[in-house]
Amino acid sequence: MYDTPKSNRLHIAVFGKRNAGKSSLVNSLTNQSISLVSDTPGTTTDPVFKTMELLPLGPVVIIDTAGLDDEGALGELRIKKTMEVMDRTDLSLLVFTGENSNYSMEEQWFHELKKREIPVVGVINKIDINTPNEEQLKDKFPIPFVKVNAKDRINISALKQCIVENAPTDFEMPTIVGDIIKPKDMVIVVAPQDIQAPKGRLILPQVQVIRDILDYDAMALTVKDTELEDLLKALGKKPNLVITDSQVFKKVNEIVPKDIPLTSFSILMARYKGNLEVFVKGAKIINELKPGDKVLIAEACTHHALKNDIAREKIPAWLQNKVGGNLHIEVSTGVDFPENLHEFKLIIHCGSCMFTRKQLMSRLIKAEEAGVPITNFGTAIAEINGILDRVVKELI
Numbered sequence: 001m002y003d004t005p006k007s008n009r010l011h012i013a014v015f016g017k018r019n020a021g022k023s024s025l026v027n028s029l030t031n032q033s034i035s036l037v038s039d040t041p042g043t044t045t046d047p048v049f050k051t052m053e054l055l056p057l058g059p060v061v062i063i064d065t066a067g068l069d070d071e072g073a074l075g076e077l078r079i080k081k082t083m084e085v086m087d088r089t090d091l092s093l094l095v096f097t098g099e100n101s102n103y104s105m106e107e108q109w110f111h112e113l114k115k116r117e118i119p120v121v122g123v124i125n126k127i128d129i130n131t132p133n134e135e136q137l138k139d140k141f142p143i144p145f146v147k148v149n150a151k152d153r154i155n156i157s158a159l160k161q162c163i164v165e166n167a168p169t170d171f172e173m174p175t176i177v178g179d180i181i182k183p184k185d186m187v188i189v190v191a192p193q194d195i196q197a198p199k200g201r202l203i204l205p206q207v208q209v210i211r212d213i214l215d216y217d218a219m220a221l222t223v224k225d226t227e228l229e230d231l232l233k234a235l236g237k238k239p240n241l242v243i244t245d246s247q248v249f250k251k252v253n254e255i256v257p258k259d260i261p262l263t264s265f266s267i268l269m270a271r272y273k274g275n276l277e278v279f280v281k282g283a284k285i286i287n288e289l290k291p292g293d294k295v296l297i298a299e300a301c302t303h304h305a306l307k308n309d310i311a312r313e314k315i316p317a318w319l320q321n322k323v324g325g326n327l328h329i330e331v332s333t334g335v336d337f338p339e340n341l342h343e344f345k346l347i348i349h350c351g352s353c354m355f356t357r358k359q360l361m362s363r364l365i366k367a368e369e370a371g372v373p374i375t376n377f378g379t380a381i382a383e384i385n386g387i388l389d390r391v392v393k394e395l396i
Contacts, residue, residue, distance in 0.1 A: 009051065010060045010167055011356055013085050014123075015109055016095030018067030021125040024150040025095060026050065026064040029160065047085050054160060063089070068105050084335060086116055087362035088355075091167050093159075095123045096137060098130030103140060110141055116362070119166050123159060125150050173357070176212040176272045180394050181241060183217035188232075190244035190252055192225050204353045205265040209243060229255050241394075243268065246378040247310060250385045263391045266378025269351040271395055274360040274376070280392055282375030283383040285346050291325025293345040298363070301354040302334045310377065315348060318384050337363060341370035349376045 014022045030052045048064040065085055066078035086092075092113050094106060113120050122145040124132060134145055146162045148155040181187060191206050202210075206222075213220040221239070223231045225248045232239075238260055244252040246264040256262050270279045289295070297311045308314060316329045332338055341347070347367055352360045367374040375383075382388040 009356075010054075010058075011063060011088050011090045011358065012060055012093065012163065012167075013047075013063040013065060013089040013091075014093045014095060015065055015068060015082070015113075016123075016125075017097075017100070017105065020067070020095040020097050021150045022067075022095050023048075023064050025093070025123060025125060025148070026062050028148075028150045028153045028156045029054075029062055047081055054163065068109050083112075086112065086118065088335075088359040089113075089116075089118050090356070090358050091163065092118050092120050093123050093163075094120050094141070094143070095125050096132060097124070097126045098132040099126070101132065103137070107140060110143075119168055121146065121159075121162050121166050123148060127154070128152070173272045175216070176209055176268050177241075177243070178212055178216035181213065181216055181218045185218040185240040186235070186237070187213050187218055187220050188228070188239045188242045189213075189220055189222045190225050190228055190242065190248065191222055192245050192248055205269055205351055206245075208353070209265055209268060225251055228252060232256070246381045247314065249378075249381050249387065249391070253385065253387050253390070258390070261394045262387075263395060264378040264382070266351040266376055267382070267391060267395065269353055270376045270379060273352045273355060273357045274364055276379075276392065276395055278364055279349075279375045279379045280388065280396065282346065282373035283379040283388055285373040285375070286319065286322065286380060286383050289319070289323045289327065289345060291323055292328065293323075294328040294330070294343055295319065296338065296341070296344045296347045297329060297331045298337065298347060299331070299333045299350045300352045300359075301350075311350065315377065315380065318381065322384050335359075337366065341367060341372050344372050347372055347374040348380045349374060351377060 014026055016022050026048070030050050047066070050062045052060060052062060054060045063085055065082040068079065068082070094110060094113070096103065096106065110120060120143045122137065122141055122143045124134065124137070124145055124147045126149065127147045128149045131147065134147070137145065144162055144166060146155065146159045148159055150156070189206065189210055191202055210220045210222065221231065225244070232255070238257070240261070242252065242256050242260055242262045244262070244264050246266045249264060253262065267276070270276050297315060299311055311331050316327070319329070320327055330338070349360070349363065364374060379388060379392070382391045
């Protein structure tokens with residue numbers, strides 16, 4: 001369970017007013033004191049993330065957030081951080097108490113959650129002190145409710161059951177590659193080990209794809225691009241599929257016969273985490289770019305950029321070579337996403353192995369609202385090399 005990447009876990013966020021007992025609720029759900037509990041409103045500042053196993057859902061992330069009614073300049077910043085949590089939330093817990101019968105603020109946040117199509121479970125907390133009228137709440141909030149005393153961990157098992165019953169079943173696709181391969185299929189995985197590859201291990205998408213191949217009883221043969229041609233000659237039959245790092249798409253495409261299906265880790269992740277059809281449509285816009293156009297390259301994680309960095313050097317160089325002139329290229333990293341999206345002609349996103357599907361889908365929605373096409377590294381590189389139709393043929 002602890003080896004499961006955060007991006008593969010169901011994300012459950014807790015929202016509510018200050019001093020509604022959100023931190024106590026998180027502690028009760030996790031059976032640990034991982035959130036600071038205090039009678040002083042506004043104790044929780046930045047969101048607090050805790051990984052745990054919640055059967056039968058499996059590995060999940062519980063997120064404690066600042067109060068919806070936080071005040072002052074710092075309070076506005078905390079609320080903004082809480083809003084950003086919604087973009088990675090698969091299921092929300094909205095906490096109520098009987099201490100304040102004005103629920104207009106909860107209604108506002110409930111609207112924000114429903115707008116994002118996030119399932120909501122109502123939690124009536126502090127039932128040992130004052131219990132609000134549940135029927136009146138249900139008139140305003142048509143959601144399931146559970147009454148608890150989080151501080152004394154009363155009725156927490158009922159809340160866990162309600163979470164299980166209301167958790168989305170499609171927060172992540174069931175498989176990365178298992179639906180396009182059969183048992184005993186031979187799949188070649190091309191994993192270049194250049195300066196960008198972490199020493200002593202494979203990058204996360206490569207590990208996830210290999211595991212998925214094995215889970216579906218197929219055979220994974222892993223090789224560097226420099227030995228790919230030798231492997232193809234040594235095999236007694238043609239492989240059923242070749243999956244490569246997108247950075248060597250051009251080279252691998254020239255080596256692999258056209259009758260052998262070919263795709264990349266990034267394209268598989270685009271389908272697994274987001275919407276491949278949207279990314280393919282966005283990649284076609286590359287052919288319409290002109291010198292001087294503004295392009296955003298977005299990465300889900302933050303890392304120290306090395307020589308020949310894919311986002312800062314390789315993709316910009318390939319793009320500008322295809323366009324025939326300089327482009328205005330900006331790079332964003334981590335959870336931050338520019339608010340001026342409408343200024344860009346195209347957004348090129350990474351494979352998002354460190355994002356949840358909800359996070360990536362949120363970015364697709366924001367791009368659509370801004371009227372800006374979005375694609376990802378793999379689909380963009382394939383289009384630049386004129387092989388996009390080939391490498392998505394088996395996936396759309």
